[in-house]
Amino acid sequence: MSLCITDVRLILGQELVEGGISIRDGQIEKLSKTAHLPKSDKTIDGKGLIALPGLIDAHVHLRDMELSYKEDFSSGTLAAAAGGFTTVLDMPNTKPPTNSDVRLVEKIAKAQTAVHVNVGFHASLAESGTDLRKMVKAGAIAFKLYMNEPDPHVWHSDPRKLFSSFKECGTLGTPIAVHAENGPAIARSQTKCREAGDNSVKDFLRAHAPRFELEAVQMITDLARRAHSKVHICHLSTQRSLREISAARKRGLGITCEVTPHHLFLDTKGLRREGGFALMVPPLRKHSDTKALWRAMLRSEIDIVASDHAPHTLGEKTSKDVWSIRPGLPGLETTLPLLLTKVHHGELTLARLVQLLAEKPADIFGLHGKGRLQVGMDGDLVLVDPKARFKIDSSKFYSKAHFSPFDGFRCVGQPVTTIVAGHVVYDRGEIDEKNHGKIIARVVRS
Numbered sequence: 098m099s100l101c102i103t104d105v106r107l108i109l110g111q112e113l114v115e116g117g118i119s120i121r122d123g124q125i126e127k128l129s130k131t132a133h134l135p136k137s138d139k140t141i142d143g144k145g146l147i148a149l150p151g152l153i154d155a156h157v158h159l160r161d162m163e164l165s166y167k168e169d170f171s172s173g174t175l176a177a178a179a180g181g182f183t184t185v186l187d188m189p190n191t192k193p194p195t196n197s198d199v200r201l202v203e204k205i206a207k208a209q210t211a212v213h214v215n216v217g218f219h220a221s222l223a224e225s226g227t228d229l230r231k232m233v234k235a236g237a238i239a240f241k242l243y244m245n246e247p248d249p250h251v252w253h254s255d256p257r258k259l260f261s262s263f264k265e266c267g268t269l270g271t272p273i274a275v276h277a278e279n280g281p282a283i284a285r286s287q288t289k290c291r292e293a294g295d296n297s298v299k300d301f302l303r304a305h306a307p308r309f310e311l312e313a314v315q316m317i318t319d320l321a322r323r324a325h326s327k328v329h330i331c332h333l334s335t336q337r338s339l340r341e342i343s344a345a346r347k348r349g350l351g352i353t354c355e356v357t358p359h360h361l362f363l364d365t366k367g368l369r370r371e372g373g374f375a376l377m378v379p380p381l382r383k384h385s386d387t388k389a390l391w392r393a394m395l396r397s398e399i400d401i402v403a404s405d406h407a408p409h410t411l412g413e414k415t416s417k418d419v420w421s422i423r424p425g426l427p428g429l430e431t432t433l434p435l436l437l438t439k440v441h442h443g444e445l446t447l448a449r450l451v452q453l454l455a456e457k458p459a460d461i462f463g464l465h466g467k468g469r470l471q472v473g474m475d476g477d478l479v480l481v482d483p484k485a486r487f488k489i490d491s492s493k494f495y496s497k498a499h500f501s502p503f504d505g506f507r508c509v510g511q512p513v514t515t516i517v518a519g520h521v522v523y524d525r526g527e528i529d530e531k532n533h534g535k536i537i538a539r540v541v542r543s
């Protein structure tokens with residue numbers, strides 16, 4: 098099976114060059130500046146389009162299992178394909194949670210026959226080294242630590258236990274992705290609000306105070322330094338915790354971090370307008386925070402952009418009581434257009450976009466063959482039209498979650514064709530019903 102894309106512009110490193118690409122047996126066979134490409138079974142005319150490496154979203158909640166009413170492997174990976182993502186990493190806060198090798202194997206078995214793009218799995222961080230090793234063997238790409246867990250007696254609230262778990266992950270070479278918010282402190286302040294009958298969006302913001310993120314970040318940078326583990330901070334939201342991470346990096350700590358499009362584009366003002374649709378954790382912050390995050394992202398103090406695609410039903414997003422609203426929003430189909438719009442306005446370079454959404458996530462999570470347009474790499478690509486103008490409309494999402502605080506945003510730049518291992522899985526609103534996605538796992542030496 099072979100595919101050629103002709104007359105396209107390619108992003109090669111920092112440069113955009115005119116040329117063509119051929120993919121054979123799932124891998125990039127040739128990148129050419131000339132019209133000479135090998136003969137192929139299928140040809141795509143790439144006139145007016147730019148070819149990027151298939152994008153990687155390292156933070157996605159595909160749900161499925163008992164939460165498939167919110168999203169399932171098929172709908173979530175179709176949303177990914179329509180959004181230009183050819184690889185996504187699924188989070189373990191499912192029902193049941195992905196907290197053992199058995200659970201991971203179950204999830205992989207179900208996903209295997211249902212995914213339209215490549216999927217890798219985060220598994221829950223565990224206390225026991227044996228459990229960690231078993232999950233790595235079963236295919237875990239990374240471990241996830243939810244510090245926002247409200248229970249103050251959970252095993253990872255014991256610093257000694259957390260240290261030994263971090264050390265084991267360091268030895269295994271498996272990254273730990275962290276939701277950095279002080280859960281017990283948030284739970285206490287939430288209880289106070291509820292008892293006082295405070296249940297507005299403002300109260301939600303108060304309960305998720307910026308200092309709770311900072312406290313968690315401080316604890317994690319210290320632990321990562323002592324345990325020599327690879328730590329990745331998810332959805333960073335404040336300038337203050339960003340400074341903490343940048344300072345730790347300056348002292349030589351190899352900690353990485355991510356930002357979501359909602360924390361880059363929206364602030365608490367948006368929250369007033371959008372209400373529950375713009376409610377997520379960590380929550381939206383002040384305008385000065387979004388500005389600081391944007392600057393840090395441009396100068397590589399932030400490593401990746403991830404959508405934190407977190408679908409819920411409309412009912413779960415529109416409760417009158419703020420404490421009953423499920424936090425989270427779909428992001429797979431808005432992330433790339435939002436960032437391409439910034440490229441159009443000259444506020445972001447295409448090369449940096451590719452680093453944030455492809456190269457760096459591949460490096461951090463050890464995704465071999467992914468993230469770069471190079472001969473021998475996997476034939477995962479997205480063709481974008483940098484001039485396409487459209488308005489975000491969540492009613493058209495492939496995701497089951499039909500809401501977005503970005504509804505009505507005018508974008509310039511759109512994914513047009515998404516290719517996984519040389520197969521066109523999405524093309525101008527058309528989808529291939531076949532499942533071309535693969536389950537990806539880290540290669541582990543036993």
Ligand code: NCD
Binds near residue numbers: 158276405408
């Ligand atoms: C996520 C979800 O719904 O699973 N929600 C969110 O607001 N971000 C959980 C998470 O990523 O912490």
Ligand code: ZN
Binds near residue numbers: 276331332378379
């Ligand atoms: Zn989180």
Ligand code: ZN
Binds near residue numbers: 156188405406407
């Ligand atoms: Zn998340």
